[in-house]
Structures are given as C-alpha cells and as structure tokens.
Amino acid sequence: TTNSLSTIGNNQPTPLNEISLDFPTNLLVYITTRTYLLTMSVPALKEFMATAPVPKPPQIPDPSGSTPLTHHEWRTASNSATHLLKALHALRDARPDVKLLDVGCGSGSITATLALEIPQGLVTGVDKDPEILKRAELVARSWEAENVTFQTGDASKLPFPDNSFDIVHCHQVLTWQKEPWVALAEMLRVTKPGGIVSAREGDFRTEAVWPETEGLKKFHDFTEKLMKTSGGHSDGGRQLLGWALKAGAKREDMRVTWGSWGYSSTEEKKAWSDGMVGMLQGGRLRGMALKMGLATEDDLDIMIKAWNEWFQSEEATLSMMSGEILIQK
Template sequence: MGGTPTRTGDYTIERRLGEVERLHLQGEVLAAETGQMLDRIGVRPGWSCLDLGCGPRGITRELSRRVGPEGRVTGLDFDETFVEIARAEAAANTTFLAGDAYATGLPDAGFDLVHVRFLASTAGQPERLVAEALRLARPGGVVAFQEADFLTLNCYPPHPAWKALRDALAGCFPQTGEDPTAQRIFRLLRQGGLREVEYRPVLVGVRSGDPWQDYLPATIESLRGAVIARGLIAEAMFDRQLAECRRHLAEAGTVFTSYTIVQTWGRVAAPGT
C-alpha cells in the first residue's frame, strides 16, 4: 500500500489544531460502551483485528489488550498524519496503514474482526463500506459498526446557539430522513449474509463540567470550512455562536444527550453452516 492513498467518501472534518485531542477524548468517553460491544462479540487472545478509519488511535488500544501478544491489530486511515501519530504510540502487536477504508487493497478474508466507527455516517456510501468490511472478514469472523445518529443530540435547557450548531453538524453529514445511515447498517449487514446480527443503540449523558462538555463546539470548529461553505452558519456569526454555546454548556444546570451510537455487528457464515 505504498504511495499516497486515494480517498472515497466525503469526509468533511478538518485536521485542525486540537483535532487529535478531540478524537482521543471521544474515544475515552465511549470506551466503556465499546468495551461492552467487544465483550458481547467475544474478542479473544490470538484474534486478528482490523480497525477501519481508525484516525490517530481508534479502538486499537483496546483491541491490542484483548488479542494479546499472539494476536494482531491493524489500524487503517486515509490521513497519513493520523497514521504517523498512531504509529508513535503503537503496541508491539499493532500496525497502522494509510489507505482508503472503502477500497483497502488488503487480502480477502484476513481478519477475525473488522470494525468501523463513525465513517459511514460521516463520509457516506455505507453500501461500499459494508461490502469492503464483509470482504475482509474471514468465515466465522465478525463485522462490527459503530455509527452516529444525530437525532438524539439535544440540550437541556434548550438554547438557540446549541440548536444552530447541532443543525450545522447534521447538515455536514449524510443523513437520509427517516432512514439514517447509522440505522441502515443493520439491514445492510443482514442483506450481506451475516448471521446473528445484533443491534445496540447507546446514549451518553453529559452535564456541565464533564470531560465531553465541549463536544459540539469542538466538533463544529473542526467542520468550519464545510459549515461556512454550505451556508449553515454565516462566517460573521461563526465564532459568536461557538462562544454562546460554550457559555451555556458551562452553566451548572446544563445537560445534554449525545448522538445515538448505533452498534451493529454480525458473524460471517462458516463453511457448512
């Protein structure tokens, strides 16, 4: 996989100052829920696991711990800077590659687990992404997705600045009305022939002072170019909306519910089953 990778999908998040920290924090906040999914999947020592669209870490640390020294973990991301950051802290059983998650070029049926998080719901083309994940999983292996449904991203008490940022966030990512991408994955995995397909929606509650308090403003900062280019927030109002939202989130009585993390996974049929 030498050279500069090509890219599929429309991933609008920018690699700004602070983006790596934002992604690492997101992973830490969601670690417990991801761990529960991996418990139910039954990731074991010796497994070979692939984390597609892993960014500067993804879930590779947790996979590395679970598969142990006899197993191996591969993380793949389009952003070569993210890949270099991930390599700098990689465990001995973990390798990171730069490449297109939709067309990896990796051999067929090479992994016990193929995992994807927040890629289909942000970059689109879920059918292609599911097809590639299915190709990469070996018979008896597992394909697992975690995708975001923004309908539950709500703040209490409501605030105009929060609503403006939330609407801008939703406007940057592919959603299909009553059939959002995150929910559609379940059907795509079943259509792809997976067995025992599971469906586990998860919400995270956040209050003022929690580590994830700044989730929405920080994410919108990483989407500045797309938000302004699409006319979702006027450039003259952008920084003001961020500041007003942050002031509201800092108030002691403010809480919010996260987007729904839709965890969906299933097992590839083994020969003779």
C-alpha cells in the first residue's frame, strides 16, 4: 500500500507543488471579501463588520491565575497553519487515518484544531515541558478533539522511530532552537516517505506596531536580546529555507511562503496584550530576564504599562510576518 501523498489521483507520487495553492490565499480572500462587501446593504455591512471572523477559542480557567497563555491559545490551525491545510486535506481525503505529529505543541490549541481537521486520523503532540502538557490536555478536551494524545519529547531528539508520521508540524519552535536544522532533520527522519514536514516561524524583525511608544520599543529590544541570549533567532522566518537545506532537504521538494498575523479588533488586541503582560508580570520569563541582566524591574514595569496602554488605544494595531515551509520527503 502506498502512503500519504502517493495515494492521490492515479496512485503516482504527487509533487508538493501540485497540491499547493496556485493563487495567493490572502489575495483570494481579499478579492472574495471585497466583492461581497461591495454588494451588501449598509445594515448588512455593519453586521458583517461587527461579526468579522475573529478566533474565539474555548475559555479555560488557568489555575495559576495568570494569563501568559492567552495568545498561545488564540492560535488555531485556521489562523496559524493555513499554509498546511490544503496538503493536510489532500492527505486526509486519500488516507483518512492520517498520523500527524505536532512538535513543541505547548498548550495545544493548534494541535487540537489540527486534530479536528482529520477526525479519523491520529494526532500526537510533544513538548519537553510536562507541565504545559497538562494544560494541553484541558485545551484538547475543550475543543472536543478526541483523536489527540500528548507526551514529553525534545525537538532535537524525537522519541519515535523513522518513518512514523504522514505529517510532522511545528509552529514558532525552531526560532528558539540554537541549531534549528537539527530539529528539522529529526522531523524529516520521523516523516514517512512522501509525507510532509511543515513549519511556520516568526520573523520578529518584521514586527509593525502602532502607536510606536518608547515602552513598546523597549519591549522589542528586550525580546530580541532575550532570544539571542537564549540561543534563539529573532529573524527566524527569513532563515527557514536555509535551515531546511542544512537539514538535508532538497530545494525542489519545498514550498516556501510568507504568512502574517494582525491584531486590531478588541478581542485580538486583548489576546496579544494579555499574553505579553502575563509573561512580563511573573513566571520564568521575568525571573530569567532579571537574572540575566536583560532588564530591570523598572524596565519590565514600563513595558507592562506600554502594553496596557496599547490595548486601550483605539488606533492600536500590530502585525508580524512568519516564514512558512512545506517539505515533501
């Protein structure tokens, strides 16, 4: 029996570019939405704008009382893994019992929503932090994703045999790895022949925020220093292709795109600002920043105040680009 993409169509291996979008998704959505808006009455337009698509994940109490996971749990397959969905659906249609691995799954909102895309498949989420996996179990249940399991594991040494999964995915994981190509090589190792490796990595240097206050500039500089000191890469999105080549992937087997996040509605701004404030107020990040001399208590408080003021501003917006890659093994 052939596996994954090789079962599509006439049972011949299907190149990745044949199942990829031939038309830019964002542009297609823009044209479709704009055409729709131009045909609407004023009352209907107001209703549409009031109910424009905004991710509304299930609300799960955080026992710690803090909110550092708010933005992480805002992330879903539909807003953070769009580049993967067409390939995922092609695999699902050819072989419903798709096996997918989500590397560095964190609190599991993307993991759970990917599981909903393949109801007859099986999704495994791995993360090196056993505590966050307890949260991931709650998140998966809140999404009613029953075909997902979680276990501890390190991205640079995945606890699975070769050729175990049809799709191996990660999101905002490689940018925090000192040698991200090692993790990508591991992801390729555990992917079945003909299967897909998917990654989406932020490029923090592309962040555009308004109003651009001194406190937010301080936060940007602080985050860049934190990533560099921790061995990460604040410009990971633009390096993603190079990392994949260094991991042993062939250029003709890849599809590289760019995606973006944007925050302007009240719900979106709250998700982002609550996440930033939560991380700055307490927990490991604040302690690490102080211990490493990356910021003072006053610096952190200035940044917290800046994010709270940004949330309250009616003109506040924020966007950031992410590099995206699909690799067919």
